[in-house]
Amino acid sequence: MITLRGLTKRFGRTTAVDDLTVDIAPGRVTGFLGPNGAGKSTTMRMVLGLDRPTAGRALIDGRAYRELRRPLREVGALLDARAIHPARAGRAHLLAMARSNGLPVRRVDEVLDTVGLDARAAAKPGRTLSLGMAQRLGIAGALLGDPPVLMFDEPVNGLDPDGVRWVRQLMRSLAGEGRTVFVSSHLMSEMQLTADRLVVIGRGRLLADAPIDEVIAGSPVAVRVRSPHPAGLAALAERLTAAGAAVDPAGPDELTVTGATTDRIGDLAYELGVRLHELSPHGASLEQAFMELTAGSVEYAGTPTGGTDR
């Protein structure tokens, strides 16, 4: 269990983490989401005692990181896969970690095997590892002490589709063994497949802490409407807006409508004599739910290019 209580971190005038109170429970994968700069890495760093909270506490099974006698046996983490010695071989890196935590050498070979790094790959110096290999090595380091609590910051960065699927299965099986698995990712589709529960933050503040289905269900179903007649479509858009629906012109021959059922839209189109080529409901995705949740807390918002005002 990871317990955050009023956790706050300020860097000068920036509040990176703002009064976060959350329990991250064992036996499931908890996804940690937020726009760039939301405070995810800072939160994880505070759990690991790498950043000191300005206020509040971050506890691992009830204790602060600095109180853990053999930390690798209590919590394993992958924060930055590139944070390995450039000249040291992967296996030597893990051996040093094992020695300093009183872990047997055989654990090093076990975890290398688990993450699929063979003897040749494990003998390469850190600077020659691809990002994908460095991620696997970082995951091996997290697993080394067989800890009940695991944290991964963007673990699928740099992995190919097979690697992504492997990480997903690993996270699920670690949670299946009753461990606490806390994982950040900006790949929503991946999170939708991996996580049971989500903690969403924006500008350091808690925006959601709920089962993934609930987060997605909070977002309305959208209906795609296509017609070969732009003028008719514009008239339909006007009627729908007047009826209180939200209408987004997705293209010259297409609308995305929320707040009206397919029946209602079909009836209105019929009344207006607008021929439709498509009228289809689209279940909300995590991506859509995320965009809505975090709309007010994006630090660096891009502007659409080449488009007209919508």
Ligand SMILES: Nc1ncnc2c1ncn2[C@@H]1O[C@H](COP(=O)(O)OP(=O)(O)OP(=O)(O)O)[C@@H](O)[C@H]1O
């Ligand atoms: N050492 C530091 N000194 C000053 N500001 C910092 C420091 N570390 C983080 N910040 C700031 O704190 C905020 C949160 O950053 P953090 O890296 O925790 O966010 P994040 O959610 O992990 O972002 P990303 O998804 O981009 O990795 C940002 O505004 C960042 O600029």
